[in-house]
Amino acid sequence: MKIGIYGYGNLGKGVECAVKQNPDMELFGIFTRREPSTVKTVFCDTPVYKADDVLNYKNDIDVLVICGGSATDLPKMTPMLAEHFNVIDSFDTHAKIPEHFANVDISAQKGGKVAMISVGWDPGMFSLNRLYATAILPNGNDYTFWGTGVSQGHSDAIRRIEGVEDARQYTVPVEEALERVRNMENPELTTREKHTRVCYVVAKEGADKAKIEHEIVTMPNYFADYDTTVHFITKEELMRDHAGIPHGGVVIRCGATGKDLDNKHTIEYKLKLDSNPEFTASVLVAYARAVYKMNSRGDKGCKTVFDVAPADTINVSREYMLAHML
Amino acid sequence: MKIGIYGYGNLGKGVECAVKQNPDMELFGIFTRREPSTVKTVFCDTPVYKADDVLNYKNDIDVLVICGGSATDLPKMTPMLAEHFNVIDSFDTHAKIPEHFANVDISAQKGGKVAMISVGWDPGMFSLNRLYATAILPNGNDYTFWGTGVSQGHSDAIRRIEGVEDARQYTVPVEEALERVRNMENPELTTREKHTRVCYVVAKEGADKAKIEHEIVTMPNYFADYDTTVHFITKEELMRDHAGIPHGGVVIRCGATGKDLDNKHTIEYKLKLDSNPEFTASVLVAYARAVYKMNSRGDKGCKTVFDVAPADTINVSREYMLAHML
Numbered sequence: 242m243k244i245g246i247y248g249y250g251n252l253g254k255g256v257e258c259a260v261k262q263n264p265d266m267e268l269f270g271i272f273t274r275r276e277p278s279t280v281k282t283v284f285c286d287t288p289v290y291k292a293d294d295v296l297n298y299k300n301d302i303d304v305l306v307i308c309g310g311s312a313t314d315l316p317k318m319t320p321m322l323a324e325h326f327n328v329i330d331s332f333d334t335h336a337k338i339p340e341h342f343a344n345v346d347i348s349a350q351k352g353g354k355v356a357m358i359s360v361g362w363d364p365g366m367f368s369l370n371r372l373y374a375t376a377i378l379p380n381g382n383d384y385t386f387w388g389t390g391v392s393q394g395h396s397d398a399i400r401r402i403e404g405v406e407d408a409r410q411y412t413v414p415v416e417e418a419l420e421r422v423r424n425m426e427n428p429e430l431t432t433r434e435k436h437t438r439v440c441y442v443v444a445k446e447g448a449d450k451a452k453i454e455h456e457i458v459t460m461p462n463y464f465a466d467y468d469t470t471v472h473f474i475t476k477e478e479l480m481r482d483h484a485g486i487p488h489g490g491v492v493i494r495c496g497a498t499g500k501d502l503d504n505k506h507t508i509e510y511k512l513k514l515d516s517n518p519e520f521t522a523s524v525l526v527a528y529a530r531a532v533y534k535m536n537s538r539g540d541k542g543c544k545t546v547f548d549v550a551p552a553d554t555i556n557v558s559r560e561y562m563l564a565h566m567l
Numbered sequence: 568m569k570i571g572i573y574g575y576g577n578l579g580k581g582v583e584c585a586v587k588q589n590p591d592m593e594l595f596g597i598f599t600r601r602e603p604s605t606v607k608t609v610f611c612d613t614p615v616y617k618a619d620d621v622l623n624y625k626n627d628i629d630v631l632v633i634c635g636g637s638a639t640d641l642p643k644m645t646p647m648l649a650e651h652f653n654v655i656d657s658f659d660t661h662a663k664i665p666e667h668f669a670n671v672d673i674s675a676q677k678g679g680k681v682a683m684i685s686v687g688w689d690p691g692m693f694s695l696n697r698l699y700a701t702a703i704l705p706n707g708n709d710y711t712f713w714g715t716g717v718s719q720g721h722s723d724a725i726r727r728i729e730g731v732e733d734a735r736q737y738t739v740p741v742e743e744a745l746e747r748v749r750n751m752e753n754p755e756l757t758t759r760e761k762h763t764r765v766c767y768v769v770a771k772e773g774a775d776k777a778k779i780e781h782e783i784v785t786m787p788n789y790f791a792d793y794d795t796t797v798h799f800i801t802k803e804e805l806m807r808d809h810a811g812i813p814h815g816g817v818v819i820r821c822g823a824t825g826k827d828l829d830n831k832h833t834i835e836y837k838l839k840l841d842s843n844p845e846f847t848a849s850v851l852v853a854y855a856r857a858v859y860k861m862n863s864r865g866d867k868g869c870k871t872v873f874d875v876a877p878a879d880t881i882n883v884s885r886e887y888m889l890a891h892m893l
Contacts, residue, residue, distance in 0.1 A: 283826050338893050359893055370836075373853075375892070498581070498584060504840075504842040506841060510835070512833070527702040564665050
């Protein structure tokens with residue numbers, strides 16, 4: 242199965258690496274809006290093409306993995322490409338998923354292709370676990386905690402403050418809240434009770450640090466509703482201690498069964514990731530396999546992880562699956 | 568959708584309770600090998616029929632949940648019933664799954680029915696998590712730990728020893744081994760390093776306790792390969808402190824990504840269950856829904872959890888799923 246990568250940032254690099262781990266896949270190449278000769282790929286033998294030329298390769302690519310941003314790239318790219326290719330994206334603006342789904346579905350139906358959206362870990366594996374746990378324990382509550390991990394959006398918000406040279410923001414789940422959930426207390430938790438935010442900031446020379454800190458902790462939507470800690474560090478410390486992009490989190494559902502609902506159960510799904518983009522890329526690549534299998538069987542239209550039989554995500558025979566994985 | 572229960576032990580009672588939690592389902596009734604008038608159901612309005620009469624109700628039941636034992640019941644019951652009903656079972660003898668699958672598939676294909684086997688938590692939700700995690704992180708190792716929970720098979724093995732009146736055996740995961748796995752050490756663990764076994768035994772009057780203890784800890788297959796602790800208690804203590812059937816466990820996969828495989832990730836799925844049979848029943852009922860939906864679309868033959876699109880397990884609309892669960 243031949244995989245194309247459309248867009249080449251951290252996520253695209255992750256896909257380039259993930260494809261190499263799957264012997265049933267081959268990397269056709271990368272499509273970029275930059276001048277191909279200036280792009281340094283992770284593996285030196287990866288072909289690089291111009292994004293504008295992608296339609297010339299319609300018959301050479303089985304699944305195109307679209308690695309763009311959710312704010313402006315994917316709402317345009319995925320519907321545009323889904324008419325011509327089997328595609329998959331990691332669209333993660335939860336509130337706009339129904340709209341994105343509808344747009345992508347029109348194109349994919351028209352072209353007879355499978356287009357899978359919102360694949361990664363949240364949306365993605367976390368969504369799957371929310372759904373499975375709710376199906377099994379309809380009488381219960383679920384909780385999603387994120388972190389400890391770097392939030393790109395919050396880091397960017399800090400960087401836009403006057404006097405800030407660079408910044409890294411970590412989202413941290415509140416251990417006490419997690420314990421209450423695990424103890425099946427079914428607590429009602431406010432935003433502040435669930436997560437704290439920890440910021441590492443490099444200030445420009447002569448900048449007013451007190452003012453920067455105040456602007457961060459009072460920033461609406463991003464920080465005002467959280468307990469936020471700000472640490473000023475040097476550029477060298479930032480590069481040395483905060484260069485990675487770790488993330489993770491946990492989905493927990495507590496539910497009750499029995500005649501009087503007196504037996505309690507918890508289902509917990511937890512991720513601890515050294516690299517958010519590489520893990521997301523690995524999920525995309527597993528589901529790219531499913532996209533290919535589904536379209537090969539004649540399926541078409543927009544799909545999500547909810548529509549995929551688990552067997553389609555993996556490269557093992559049915560015999561092996563029954564004998565060794567079930 | 569009308570659900571029938573075939574076999575009425577702890578698992579069947581769990582299914583009876585679980586169906587009540589799902590407003591899209593109705594309980595048609597219970598089929599038992601006992602005399603129906605002697606069976607006390609959890610809910611007093613549940614109809615009870617003779618197992619031998621089940622074929623008279625072929626057209627009244629959408630999915631029959633077969634609640635028998637894996638050793639002798641299910642290998643006969645499921646192939647027999649799959650020709651006439653959509654069925655689901657919790658067959659859990661891992662080594663014999665391929666054989667059971669083949670037998671059930673012949674009947675289900677013949678009758679044009681969907682027959683789902685080996686549904687529960689292991690096999691079942693644990694299998695799903697092993698598969699998903701392997702698909703995402705092909706370069707890694709996975710580990711399954713069971714417990715802390717009651718093992719029925721091991722409890723029964725103790726009861727068969729001369730001088731034992733009653734017994735309860737708990738399987739306990741070794742916390743140190745779990746920590747090594749969570750720390751991504753990718754350890755090679757022996758049977759003894761992964762789990763310990765703790766036994767609560769009621770001895771008959773005048774029985775030789777030292778002899779009983781020796782017979783337990785040296786019993787091949789069941790205890791000899793484990794560190795086993797034996798506690799002698801009274802019948803009253805057993806009833807008071809060990810009446811429940813809790814269980815649980817964890818599936819963890821650690822894997823690496825990136826050019827040099829230097830980014831590590833862990834995916835962990837953990838269950839903590841007050842009642843093993845009620846939770847297993849809840850999984851069966853969610854997948855009974857999928858059996859019904861799949862057969863309604865014209866699907867037939869033997870299936871496992873690997874073949875089921877997650878959306879088919881839940882009673883919510885596609886619109887709700889996209890807007891609120893993804």
